[in-house]
Amino acid sequence: MEAELKELLNDLESLKRSPPDLLNSSIDKLKMRVEHLSNLAKSSPARRSKVKDMSAEVIDSNPYSRLMALQRMGIVHNYERIREFSVAIVGIGGVGSVAAEMLTRCGVGRLLLYDYDTVELANMNRLFFRPEQVGMTKTDAAVQTLSDINPDVVLESYTLNITTVQGFETFMSSLKNKKFRPEKEGSGVDLVLSCVDNYEARMAVNQACNELNQTWMESGVSEDAVSGHIQLLIPGETACFACVPPLVVASGIDERTLKREGVCAASLPTTMGVVAGLLVQNTLKYLLQFGQVSRYLGYNALKDYFPTMEMKPNPQCSNAACVDRQKEYIIARPAREAAAKAEMVAEALLFTGGPLHADNEWSISVVDDGEPDGLDFPSSVGLPEGVVHELPSADVFRPPPAPEAVCLADDLEDLRRQLDALNAPQG
Amino acid sequence: MEGWDTTTKSTLTQIPLLTTKAGPRDGVGWTQRLKEEYKALIAYTSMNKAKDNDWFRISAANPEGTRWTGKCWYVHNLLKYEFDLQFDIPVTYPATAPEIELPQLDGKTHKMYRGGKICLTVHFKPLWAKNCPRFGIAHALCLGLAPWLAAEIPILVDSGMIQHKDDVASSSDS
Numbered sequence: 001m002e003a004e005l006k007e008l009l010n011d012l013e014s015l016k017r018s019p020p021d022l023l024n025s026s027i028d029k030l031k032m033r034v035e036h037l038s039n040l041a042k043s044s045p046a047r048r049s050k051v052k053d054m055s056a057e058v059i060d061s062n063p064y065s066r067l068m069a070l071q072r073m074g075i076v077h078n079y080e081r082i083r084e085f086s087v088a089i090v091g092i093g094g095v096g097s098v099a100a101e102m103l104t105r106c107g108v109g110r111l112l113l114y115d116y117d118t119v120e121l122a123n124m125n126r127l128f129f130r131p132e133q134v135g136m137t138k139t140d141a142a143v144q145t146l147s148d149i150n151p152d153v154v155l156e157s158y159t160l161n162i163t164t165v166q167g168f169e170t171f172m173s174s175l176k177n178k179k180f181r182p183e184k185e186g187s188g189v190d191l192v193l194s195c196v197d198n199y200e201a202r203m204a205v206n207q208a209c210n211e212l213n214q215t216w217m218e219s220g221v222s223e224d225a226v227s228g229h230i231q232l233l234i235p236g237e238t239a240c241f242a243c244v245p246p247l248v249v250a251s252g253i254d255e256r257t258l259k260r261e262g263v264c265a266a267s268l269p270t271t272m273g274v275v276a277g278l279l280v281q282n283t284l285k286y287l288l289q290f291g292q293v294s295r296y297l298g299y300n301a302l303k304d305y306f307p308t309m310e311m312k313p314n315p316q317c318s319n320a321a322c323v324d325r326q327k328e329y330i331i332a333r334p335a336r337e338a339a340a341k342a343e344m345v346a347e348a349l350l351f352t353g354g355p356l357h358a359d360n361e362w363s364i365s366v367v368d369d370g371e372p373d374g375l376d377f378p379s380s381v382g383l384p385e386g387v388v389h390e391l392p393s394a395d396v397f398r399p400p401p402a403p404e405a406v407c408l409a410d411d412l413e414d415l416r417r418q419l420d421a422l423n424a425p426q427g
Numbered sequence: 428m429e430g431w432d433t434t435t436k437s438t439l440t441q442i443p444l445l446t447t448k449a450g451p452r453d454g455v456g457w458t459q460r461l462k463e464e465y466k467a468l469i470a471y472t473s474m475n476k477a478k479d480n481d482w483f484r485i486s487a488a489n490p491e492g493t494r495w496t497g498k499c500w501y502v503h504n505l506l507k508y509e510f511d512l513q514f515d516i517p518v519t520y521p522a523t524a525p526e527i528e529l530p531q532l533d534g535k536t537h538k539m540y541r542g543g544k545i546c547l548t549v550h551f552k553p554l555w556a557k558n559c560p561r562f563g564i565a566h567a568l569c570l571g572l573a574p575w576l577a578a579e580i581p582i583l584v585d586s587g588m589i590q591h592k593d594d595v596a597s598s599s600d601s
Contacts (some may be wrong), residue, residue, distance in 0.1 A: 165451045168518040203519040255526035422472045423484045
């Protein structure tokens, strides 16, 4: 706009020198340009500039004052740490797009967005996307909106299908990339959020996170739009998605029979918004270490019922990477318990002002609250006669029986030729 | 398997079952799985030809065997309707089934996901999951695609959504 104004001034200068007979038409032309410019000035929105440090100063122009107040209120110890975190969101639909907006407004460091779909008018019953974005890829449309809302967030978008071999490789390498914070341990992201609408994509996220030992959260809304859930998955420690698909537990129906968006599942902006809210709340608690992070939280909209539960990994899980992570978790158990004990001792030392109660009339004592030992009992201790535990305890790692040697006798090329021969037109 | 007709059931029992549980990222395991896939497909195709019930052609479109293309056809009122057939082997295969696509029918029926992926959710996926890793591509065609064609093509033809290629040619001639 500055350039145009300068040009306008030049034109005015030349107008001074021009002969009087041409004056009128030139003035009209100039008038039109000024009108056009003033319209432009009215329509072009003010863009927020980047903010270097998060300030707690309470002024209207500080986008983070209300978030930094969490520290003053004693909820979050160090809110500014949020700028160090990278969160990957897989599926930018009714839940994922809203989760992305929430994290963007919270000032998260980096967001990685994955989707292969485009925005359609049929998406308009949900939040975030606008009708003028119809036809754009969901990732591009999301980046457009999110970078306007908060330019401080580093946005990476990937328009791909993670269930294909090629898409999955790109997905894995983008999660491993540590350019944003090279000193971070493990993968390049702090958390993966699965906001997809189908079983295949969830299984692909599960596979990637099990292989990378990456903590992730799964979310879902039922096809009738009146219930949903979020679930925290820590490879080796909690059930993975292949150990126990969550909906089988939640409602007794098989996850695989779920229909997808394309085949007209119902959806509501409310349920999707609630689930996105629960998901990002759990994400903030996990990243900024406050409150209690839910392992599983269900939402039944019809009864306003919010069930919670925990699920242990399945030692016979069909996912090999999950079984590997379980093995590592069990092997690390003594070290983990020692660390927990040391922490307890350190905590106890903080209260060294003598015993809390001088007398202990009923001999009440605090007992060790480590991992439950109930499963350590060999076979049937404590069980009625004739009843035995069917599954072995998973406290000690037992290597699975060696698989039979694979037979590689046949030639792949030969088989391919045989099929081609059958495929050839006859006659 | 309740609810399936006896012909499909007896055909199914004659397709060799697979044993290797390996996906496209499993190296040697996948080569072995691919061999089993070929054997099952060869057996199924020859059986169809022997019974004069040939209804598809499929072959790997890349050396890794992760993308497959071909044709399938369905005879309705003595007319043959033929469609392009394609699918990718998903990265989590065989835990998840291939998503069979008929791109020419995309947008013509609501029994389909975006991109022409036929809806297998109710009639096939639970069956696939219960039989993992014993089912392969041949089983997916036999129990997934074949019943879909049998259910959808007559409706699509009768409602005028698809026309026989001869009708299309003659109407454009006149």
